[in-house]
Amino acid sequence: MDDGHPDIQDASLVARARGGDGVAFEALVRRYYRAAFAVALGQLGTAMEAEDVCQDAFLRALERLDDCDPARFGAWLLSIVRNRAHNYRAYLALRRGPDLESVPATRAGAARVAGREGGGPPRDLARDELRDDLAEALGALSSIQREVLLLHDLDGRRHREIAEALDLSVGMSRYHLMQARRRMRETLGDEYAEEYLNG
Amino acid sequence: MDEDLHTTGDGFGNAGPHGSDEDSEMPDRIDLSALDPTADPGRFEPLVRSIAARAAGELARRGGQAAGPAIGIFDEPAIQVVRVIRGWQRVLWPVAAAITLASLATLRFIERPSTEAGSADAQLAQALGVPAYMANWVAGGDIPGPAELVFSEEEQ
Numbered sequence: 001m002d003d004g005h006p007d008i009q010d011a012s013l014v015a016r017a018r019g020g021d022g023v024a025f026e027a028l029v030r031r032y033y034r035a036a037f038a039v040a041l042g043q044l045g046t047a048m049e050a051e052d053v054c055q056d057a058f059l060r061a062l063e064r065l066d067d068c069d070p071a072r073f074g075a076w077l078l079s080i081v082r083n084r085a086h087n088y089r090a091y092l093a094l095r096r097g098p099d100l101e102s103v104p105a106t107r108a109g110a111a112r113v114a115g116r117e118g119g120g121p122p123r124d125l126a127r128d129e130l131r132d133d134l135a136e137a138l139g140a141l142s143s144i145q146r147e148v149l150l151l152h153d154l155d156g157r158r159h160r161e162i163a164e165a166l167d168l169s170v171g172m173s174r175y176h177l178m179q180a181r182r183r184m185r186e187t188l189g190d191e192y193a194e195e196y197l198n199g
Numbered sequence: 200m201d202e203d204l205h206t207t208g209d210g211f212g213n214a215g216p217h218g219s220d221e222d223s224e225m226p227d228r229i230d231l232s233a234l235d236p237t238a239d240p241g242r243f244e245p246l247v248r249s250i251a252a253r254a255a256g257e258l259a260r261r262g263g264q265a266a267g268p269a270i271g272i273f274d275e276p277a278i279q280v281v282r283v284i285r286g287w288q289r290v291l292w293p294v295a296a297a298i299t300l301a302s303l304a305t306l307r308f309i310e311r312p313s314t315e316a317g318s319a320d321a322q323l324a325q326a327l328g329v330p331a332y333m334a335n336w337v338a339g340g341d342i343p344g345p346a347e348l349v350f351s352e353e354e355q
């Protein structure tokens with residue numbers, strides 16, 4: 001998410017983007033894409049849908065940029081992502097029935113990891129499988145647990161930032177993170193945990 | 200809360216996948232880097248380009264507003280009108296030429312009867328049912344001979 005100019009603050013980028021500066025807007029996209037993706041994935045559970053919502057949310061944010069307090073751009077953007085993901089999720093629920101939380105989690109991820117040990121598949125394939133396993137395990141969490149976990153462990157946000165973005169207290173953010181991690185470990189299994197958890 | 204001391208700018212700036220200083224407090228962080236959409240440039244760059252391309256219209260609108268209201272005949276709307284007219288030019292020239300040709304042909308057609316029909320007397324004779332050859336004799340002041348009269352009657 002490094003835009004190459006870490007000293008450039010959001011307020012400056014927002015001001016330039018308001019004036020039609022495409023470079024500044026792109027810098028904001030690069031700076032916040034992962035956080036936006038974390039929130040969208042937390043709500044929706046699949047990367048492809050999360051990407052669609054992210055694209056949509058950034059465009060919506062640009063259209064409404066004049067409504068934004070430049071000093072709070074990040075939290076403001078994530079609230080847009082969250083709303084749009086929520087609406088998209090409701091739309092999907094109408095279209096295809098049960099939502100993420102009603103899909104039972106399995107331990108297939110752990111089994112696949114165990115099966116990989118001797119085979120030595122190409123790295124991309126292993127990464128794809130890992131991604132699938134993680135997505136499956138994330139599906140066993142509540143949306144708020146997923147959002148907190150992804151913002152903290154994927155995007156590196158602090159609890160204070162997460163609390164602001166998700167309208168929670170810092171204590172609740174910590175609680176959801178702890179619950180999410182515990183459940184992820186349970187779903188993924190011990191072998192998986194040894195190989196991939198703890199960073 | 201010491202985490203606040205490390206916050207830059209607005210408190211919600213660029214974080215990074217492993218940037219949280221809470222890792223030292225919570226060593227059981229789960230490695231979710233496989234889900235990181237920015238980790239693979241081959242995938243991330245097209246995403247950014249796609250967003251930038253879709254944002255181009257709105258950015259251009261904002262850029263136009265930021266430039267302020269245009270003044271004079273060379274302002275943006277006037278230039279756009281000229282461009283539209285110029286675009287139509289290719290079609291308008293042939294259409295104008297066709298209309299001109301059609302107008303000239305019509306004028307010629309209208310003028311021809313008055314010059315070829317002879318005098319007003321001949322037109323009047325025709326209207327009264329007098330044969331044209333007789334009307335021509337009258338108009339020309341010729342006196343037909345008996346043979347001419349006979350042949351003309353036979354031809355009729």
